[in-house]
Amino acid sequence: MTGFFAHNALLVSLAVILFGLVIGPLGIRRGRRDWIEIAYGAVYTNFLLVTIATLSMVYALVTHDFSVSYVAQVGSRETPLFYTVISLWGALEGSILFWAWVLALYSSAAVWINRQREGNLVPYAAAAFLGISLFFLVLLVGPANPFLPVSPVPADGPGPNPLLQNHILMAVHPPLLYLGYVGMSVPFAFAVGAMLSGEVTSDDWTRITRRWTLASWGLLSAAIIAGMWWSYEVLGWGGYWAWDPVENASFLPWLTATAYLHSVMVQQRHGMLRLWNLNLVVGTFILTILGTFLTRSGILSSVHAFTTGPIGFYFLGFITLVLVCTMAMVWGNSEKLRTVGRFDSPASRETVLLLNNLFLTAFMFTVLVGTLYPLVAEAVRGVKVSVGEPFFNRMTLPMIVALLFLMGVGPALPWRSATTKELRAKLIPPLIGALLFTVGALIAGVHNVYGVLAFCFVGYSALANLREYSIGTRARRSAHGESWPTAFIRLVGGNRRRYGGYVAHMGVFLVALGVAASSSLRTERTATLKPGESLSVSGRTVRLEGVWGREEIQRSVIGATLAVVKDGGVVGFLEPRMNFYPTSEAPVPTPDVRSTITGDLYANLMAFEPRGANATVKLIVEPLTPWIWFGGGIVVLGALISILPQRRPSQAAAFAPAAPVGPPISAIPVKVEA
């Protein structure tokens, strides 16, 4: 019943989208505002209908309605409620439904907020949104239909993939990823709108979508970090990044989006790099679709790959359409986008931003080539190859350290040009930070070149970024006579975009330090212990207290209790476990981590003697790993600060008539037609 109802909601939505796709462009052509309004209505209606379908799915999951195919596939009466709800995105069909819902949410919000803007930019953007939604709706009523009736109705189901119900982060990582990924369709739709409406030479579309892009970028950053964290906490290998095709797929659009966030500043200041920015926005969107295609079609081998099926061909069709249309549109418009301005001096922030873009795109292409190479190699030479960490590390580490350095130089340099005196005053003092961090890294035992360079440049750049705060605060203090905290808060509040960016930089530095330290200074040992025996790794000691077993509702658990010993006393316990799920042949390792500010003590249960006489335990000491997760939080905070509306300069301005509706995203200059 629920399935029938939801399926029909999706069918109606498909019809609504098709109608909107006809009436919208017709309305634009004939200049009929009311028809365009109807197309907007189609966007909102789609949201309503997909919401109904999504809620129906949640309802079917919670009520264990096994007559719905998706529930029969991932549901189980034993699964706890929480994991039942989040299994909405635990398999292919549900994740497509969730994707369609997030897309509908973004489209209707973006269209609603900008609905009163005149000109054809928003109507075309709405059409682009409808076009993307159309694809996902076709999937949902066709090859990825989660609401197929099942007959006879099974009494129980197998439950979600054990890996997905083993950790709380599974509730966080996928939705963040979808929110970030799908959010990139907002700048894309408006870029398409700008190209189709002929408004591509104005920077309006970049202003309208600034906050959307930033929010999506922040969510994507959070999703990548959460994914790393999940892999670290669940998979039991003590690592967090393996250059798996799916990890790369989430990282590729992040790189181009990061490049765009930086280069769009040059466009908005000098009217330069218009074509470049258009390419970055379009490229980011294509990479999100490409990433989904690579991981959902089964074309590449990956730990994350879902089941393969005809859905791959649909994605291939869609990606062909998107590639051909957008490349044609961008290059067809490229002549209009000739740059008018020019760079004043090589010693300027513009130059650094350009270099940053160069490195980020080179980074993206490297990762893309590494990801697709197995496919190319098999097509050209007929051999199976896999491209692993050595390739990616060797190719990307130089770019990563270069980017870390630029992150310090960029903020220190002024726009346009800098005098030698300015350069000296800005670029020399941070060298102290570089020196301190380099010495610190060498003392701590970091000996690989890129590890030391990472520390060195983080030291340099962190100091350079911090100095921007201190210089600004000091200037405010002497100019306005404010106290330190007031001056600081007003400084950040007065230019949230800029100082939020620096906060995000600090977050990236923390992540870089965490990655550099935990990968260079990691030590591990594996040993088989009898109760009472101890294992030590670089000064940290654990003692096996015992091996135990426990039956839980949906699984059975074998665990080892390890006492963390320090100076003869017990300071805490670690309980690495193995969870056995009835549907899975192999146990799911469940390591336990003890985090302190200096690093993690990571224990994984590798094996146990069935009678509990001993346990084989892998113990890893990973310095600074928690800094990665914390740094990720700071990055998101930085994005948040940049998104928040600008503090108004004076009391009088606060009462000035504001934009008619919504958050200030709509407060863009409205074109007044004579």
Place this chain on the structure above:
Amino acid sequence: MNWNRAFIAALIAAPLIALFAWGFTRDPNSIASPLPGHDAPTFALEVFAPGQPPLARPIGDTVRLADLRGQVVVLNFWASWCLACGDEHAILTETAKRYAGRPVHFLGVLYNDVPSAGIAWIARMGGQSYPSVNDPSARTAIDYGLYGVPETFFLDADGRVAYKQTGPVTEAGLTSIVDSLLAASTSSKRAGRGL
């Protein structure tokens, strides 16, 4: 809109799409396995459990696949934490004893485990008649495309993988495979002499 440029740009997308379309004809997870007819991946691994005379080899001795040419090799991957390995242990150790003196070499390979745990396990099982070697970092297991333990590879006298058993072996299966490989190797020798 410049349509010439647009058309050229669209053409640029073609190779990428062709590549993806071609990709659908392949299965990325099917990896050519070293099964019948293929040469067995070579290895040189150290003995950590000597086995019992007459099959024993000293601890620390390096077993090289190349040195076993001309013999049938039964390569059994196992681990002390693997429950099913206990089930097949008696069959393997007894069968190896029965074939002592014939050109068959039984070899245990410890997978993802520590030798001390392996030795303790053998003691608990009542001994192992043939030697076992350690496979640090599972290099050999990876070369053989190991799916899990226990897994047993049967190599013929020419160093080719003739058969692979996933999961515990049975006595009848083990005997019949070894016998047929022995028969094949003697008949090929005879054929060789005849030429």
